[in-house]
Each structure stands twice: as structure tokens, then as C-alpha cells.
Amino acid sequence: MKRTTLSLIACATALAAVTGFAAVSAPDDSGPDTAAPAARLPVERTSLLCPAPSTSDLAETAYTSFTPVTKGADEKGSAALVAAESGDATGAGGKGDDKGEKGDKDEKAEKPVVQPKAPGTPVAGKTTGADTPALIGTAEGGSAPGWTVQQTTEVAAGTGRGLQGVNCTAPDTEFWFPGASTATGRTDYVHLTNPDDSAAVVDIELYGKDGALKSTVGEGVTVPPHATESLLLSTLSDVRQTDLTVHVGVRSGRLGAAVQALDDKTGGDWLTAAADPASDLVVPGIPKDATAVRLVLFTPGGTDADLKVRLASPTGLITPAGHETVHVKAGMTTGVDLGEVTRGEAGSLVLTPTDRSVPVVAAVRVVRGKGDEQESAFIPASDPVGARATAADNRAKSTTLALSAPDAAAKVKVTASAGTEGGTTATKTYTLKAGTTQNVDAPVPVGLKGSYALTVETVSGGPVYASRTLTGSDDDVASFTVQTLPDDRGMVSVPNADEDLSVLQK
Secondary structure, eight states: OOHHHHHHHHHHHHHHHHHOOOOOOOOOSSOGGGOOOOEEEEOSEEEEEEOOOOSOTTEEEEEEEEOOOOTTOOSOEEEEEEEOEEOOOGGGTOOOOOTTOOTHHHHHHHSOSOOOOSTTOOEEEEEESSOOOOEEEEEEETTOTTOEEEEEEEEOSSTTOEEEEEEOBOOBSEEEEEEEOOSTTEEEEEEEEEOSSSOEEEEEEEEETTEEOOOSTTTTEEEOTTEEEEEEGGGTOSOOOSSEEEEEEEEESOBEEEEEEEETTTEEEEEOOOOOSBSSEEEEEEOTTEEEEEEEEEBOSSSOEEEEEEEEETTEEEOOTTOSEEEEOBTOEEEEEEESTTTTSOEEEEEEESSSOOOBEEEEEEEESOGGGOEEEEEEOOOOOTTEEEEEEEOTTTEEEEEEESSSOEEEEEEEOOOSSEEEOEEEEEEEOTTEEEEEOOOOOEEEESOEEEEEEEEEESOOEEEEEEEOSOTTTTOEEEEEOOOOOOEEEEOOHHHHHHHHHO
């Protein structure tokens, strides 16, 4: 057997371990012209990581787990969420717990907050107080493709008060967070959670308006196995910056990462990782009643970037007056106040290069309300919905779904799951014009009881970007949180062996 054939089978076997590809055969001699196309198969195992939600005794956190039904997935499956251990990050400003504490706290940490159910059935759980741990989740078989867990926390008072929401994320090796801050009045933590049996080693870099901030504390941070660390950004550098970009790079292992941004005046929320650096970016679904929008950008390369700024509105692409373009210096974080850019209409920011393409990361900080009734949230640049994306923990009269087709017209299908306490599914299809964003009248389960999930699927046309805005129960404060809906990566392409061999032999 040729060496190329042996290498191919080894690679395909490794891929099978991840994707669930059941059988691998050696290629025949028929040649590339008769090779079958790559197969799209459901993933058979996935992980999700939820950061510790709050240090406030007034915090109330809801967890919602949902797996959409996936054609071709294993009929059997299981999923579980278990508490991560608190690592000792106190030397770097972390919020490590006293591992000597016993009693009610240990019992609470050991009891599952929520027990995921079969595909198509959402399930919710709640916890209160400051001692809710970070969670490590694993799903297998039919429970893995598209598994989504939403963590939503309401804090009644104090720094970070309001609604804080985050989609529990898959582990990775690199994360970009434009929009963090060490300014007076801000308390920002970076949360790191390690799902694996071996320690992860990471570097945390901060970039401000003048470039990298000097710090040795963020170098070589060790996150123990099945543990979580949280580090206060202001302890990584003594420089105070309104706009920061946080870069988390993993030297060994993998982990989940998120930034919790708490503000004394405008509440707080989670800042999730932005889409990978790219020359074309979309920030989907800025609330139409936003009273302030601040765009934060960073280019990690050695070349400045010049970007055209446009808003995909309900009627088409428009250019915000006074903000036609933005210049981003290489290695420096740039912040731009866009004010009330949406002016009462649905909108998504569309960023494209004015000339040459330079990779950039971006996010916006959004404020709703005025005076003492303000609340803030973050929307990172997002990947498109792709084949399918899901937002869990939707509530009647509190959910706004924004869909954007910045490049070409598209058609999407939106399905509302049954409720966590009752109701039946409902589906609607929407057609989006090119260059527009629509706040759609999303379907609601018939006879809804509890919360529910919304699954968005691209039917045809160009790429679609989406976000979900959830508003809080406090009528006196404009509390809200926004989650983007990138592709759930529930399906993977498994290359045909014949096609791979033909490439290797050229």
C-alpha cells in the first residue's frame, strides 16, 4: 500500500473519532472523476462551557438547554452539565472560592442546575445567589448536533445590575474581545474554563488606544483540569483605558472564554468573543431604541485598516452621517461613538474595506434608556447563521429577533420549539431583501408555558446574520441582553477518500 494511502486512512480515522464517521475504506482506482461528493454528517460529541454568572447575592440565574432535531443524527443521545472547580486565581485578581467551605454550598454545586432533555424539548433550571459555579457541559449522540445552553442572570441592584446573558460556548484556542475596559466605573473580568483532563496554559494580552499594555501577570496563566479562573482586567495592567481589546491565546490545551463587563452606572453584561479577524464584518441586530452605540475595533496585523461604515436598515444600506469611514491603526484599539445610529429602526452595522483588505475584529457597546434607567449590552461581529443557529431562553413579549441579509436577498425559516412547561412548535418563513435588517414577528409556541427556543435556518439566497434581544422584567430600567446566532456547527463535512488521495498524489 502506498504511503499516501496509509496517511489518508490515518487522517480519516482521526476525523471519524470527532465527527462520528463510522467507516473508512481505502480508495479504489476509479480516479477523481468518479469520486462521491463530501458527506455532511451530524457531529456525535460536543462541549459547552458556561462561566460563573455573578458574585452578587441578589443574582437570579436561569439556564435553558435545547437541542434541535437533526436529520440523520443518532436516535440515542445524552447531555449533562456539571460544576467546574474554582481555580486559585486570587494572585492575579481572580475570584477564587475557599475550597474549605462545606455544607449547603457544596451540595448546591454538586446538584445539576439543569438536566438536558431529548432533542426538540427545551428544559430550564434556576439558581440564586453568588455561589453558582461555572459549568462544563458534554453532549453525545443525537443530543450533540446544535446543542445550545443559554445563561441569563438578573441582578436587582449594585454594579452590573440588570440583565446579563451569554450563550455557553464551545472550547477553542484563541479569542478576541474588543469592547472591554479598565476605565473608572468599569469592573471587567475575563473568565476561563478548562473542560479537559490536563491543564491549559494561556496568555492574556491587552491592547489600548496606543497599542499593547505592558503586563507580565497575564503571561502563562494556568487553568487546572475541569476548573475555572476569573481575572480582573485592572490587575493585569495599571493603565486605565476606555476601550480595550482582550486577546486570549492558548499555548496548550483548550478552554472557553468570556468577558464580564460591569458598569457602576449602566449595568453590565457579557462580552462574548468576536468573529475571527476578517476584512468584512457584520454586527447584527442593534436594538432600534438604542440611545448610544459605541463601535470598538482592533486590527491584529501590522497594517492599518480603513473601513466603510454602513447600516443595513429595513429599507436598505445607508451611511451614517459623519461616520462614513473609520481608520484603525495597526495594533491599536479604536473607539467610535455612533450615537443613536438606528434612529428607531432595526439595523445592523456592515463594515467593509475602502481599499485593501485588512483583518479586523469588532464589537459594539449598546445603551438603552436614559438617566438612572440606563442599561448596557454588547454585540460582537458575528459569523452568519449558515445552515442553522439557535437561541434558547426566549420569553413571550420579551424577545426580538433581528435578521439581516447585507449582501443578497435570502429566505429563512424560523421555528419556535415547545415551551419548557408546555406548548407546541410553530414555524414561519421570511424573505429578506438585499442590504436590509428586519425585526421579524417571530413565531411563538401555541399554548406556550415557560420559555422556548428559536431555531433559524437558511433556506436560500445569500448569507444571513441574526441576533436575539431579550428584555428584562424590571419596567423601571431598560434592562436587556443581546446574543448573536452564528452557525451551530451541528453538521460537519467528511471528505471522500478518493478526492483526498487524488490531491495528495498531485
